[in-house]
Amino acid sequence: MKENKFAQRILAERELLLRLLNCFVAPEESGDIADAIFDRHTTLRYICEMPKDLLRQELEAIPGLPPEGVDMLSFIWDIARASRVSSTDDMKIASVQAACRYMTAQMFLERREAALLFALDEEFHVVSRYILSYGIVDETSFAPGLLLEACLKTGAEYAIIGHNHPGSGCALSPADVKATENAIRVLSGAGVPLLDHILVAGGKGISMRKQGKISDVLWSGQGKNAPSGEVWLKEE
Numbered sequence: 001m002k003e004n005k006f007a008q009r010i011l012a013e014r015e016l017l018l019r020l021l022n023c024f025v026a027p028e029e030s031g032d033i034a035d036a037i038f039d040r041h042t043t044l045r046y047i048c049e050m051p052k053d054l055l056r057q058e059l060e061a062i063p064g065l066p067p068e069g070v071d072m073l074s075f076i077w078d079i080a081r082a083s084r085v086s087s088t089d090d091m092k093i094a095s096v097q098a099a100c101r102y103m104t105a106q107m108f109l110e111r112r113e114a115a116l117l118f119a120l121d122e123e124f125h126v127v128s129r130y131i132l133s134y135g136i137v138d139e140t141s142f143a144p145g146l147l148l149e150a151c152l153k154t155g156a157e158y159a160i161i162g163h164n165h166p167g168s169g170c171a172l173s174p175a176d177v178k179a180t181e182n183a184i185r186v187l188s189g190a191g192v193p194l195l196d197h198i199l200v201a202g203g204k205g206i207s208m209r210k211q212g213k214i215s216d217v218l219w220s221g222q223g224k225n226a227p228s229g230e231v232w233l234k235e236e
Contacts, residue, residue, distance in 0.1 A: 013044045024069040033069075036062050048076055049111060049166075093160065094124040096196060096233050100205025102126070103162040103198040110200075115141035115163040119156030120195075128154035137163045142179040142197075144186035151192045157225070159187060162198040162205075170201040177213045184218055193226035209233070 014034055021030035040058060041047045047055060056074045059065060065073075093099050106129070107114060115132040130150040133141040142161060151159055161183065163176075180197040187194050197208040208214055210233060219229060 010038070010043065014038065017044065020072065021065075021069060024066050024072070025064065029064055033062060033064050036064075037073075044076070047073070091126070092124050093118075093120060093126065093195075094227065095231070096207045096210050099160055099196050099198055100207055103160070104200050104203070104205040107162065107164045107200040110164050110166060113137045113164060113166065116161065117147060117150050118160045118162070119151060119154035120158040120160065122157045124158065127156070130154065132161075139175045139179045142183055144182050147183050147194075148186055148190055148192075151187060151190065156192050158193050158195050160195050160198065162200060165199065165201040170199070170204075170206060172197070172199050172206065172208055172211065172213060177208065180208055180214065181218060184214070184222060188222040188226075191223065191225070193222040195227070195232065 017034045017037065018027075018030050021033055025033060037047070037059075040062075041050075050058070052074055056070060059070045059073050091098065091102055093102050102118075103116075106116065106118075112134050113136060114134050115137045117130040117132055118126050119128040119130065121127045130153075132146060132150070141163065147159065147161070150156075161180070176197065176199070180194070184194045195209075196214075199206040199208070209219070209229075216229060219226065
């Protein structure tokens with residue numbers, strides 16, 4: 001089953017690549033160029049994650065790919081990220097599924113570990129994206145004082161935090177849980193419910209709340225403005 005899904009994804013990615021190449025080369029030539037690119041790089045995701053200078057060198061070595069094609073494909077990471085992010089414009093984040101989709105769209109192509117805070121208004125729309133750290137994400141990245149300062153600056157009514165594991169494990173660590181619990185206690189004192197902590201790994205979002213790592217007692221202690229567990233965890 002997994003092999004079938006992988007094969008289907010490769011076919012879909014090849015079709016997308018062909019459409020891009022047809023902007024620069026004749027259709028009868030684009031197939032050979034696409035095959036040469038996939039022979040070297042396997043998937044579009046791998047291409048997206050390559051350093052841009054190295055990718056450009058690799059593309060310039062592909063026979064038949066004109067300079068304008070090299071220029072376009074060397075920016076494929078930026079194109080893919082802009083497309084994914086724009087798909088969540090004005091998205092209402094009032095459930096765990098929406099939070100996972102939004103966070104994944106924001107972080108799925110980050111090449112480095114990143115910790116982010118998203119400030120939401122009273123209607124659960126994102127009003128600000130605050131970068132907490134780049135590089136190494138640890139408990140200090142989610143220090144309560146740092147989160148509180150960011151929320152007060154942005155006038156957040158609600159907050160969601162998230163981080164990613166580019167190419168590593170899909171598990172939330174005990175340190176992640178402890179940092180989140182501390183953040184909830186501090187932010188709730190300022191009247192800002194922390195709705196969730198989302199880990200983005202393996203191309204998907206993993207909710208700490210949905211995994212049961214945020215207790216009902218701690219959640220309900222955030223006050224009447226926090227949505228109920230039933231509302232947040234409802235299936236869409």
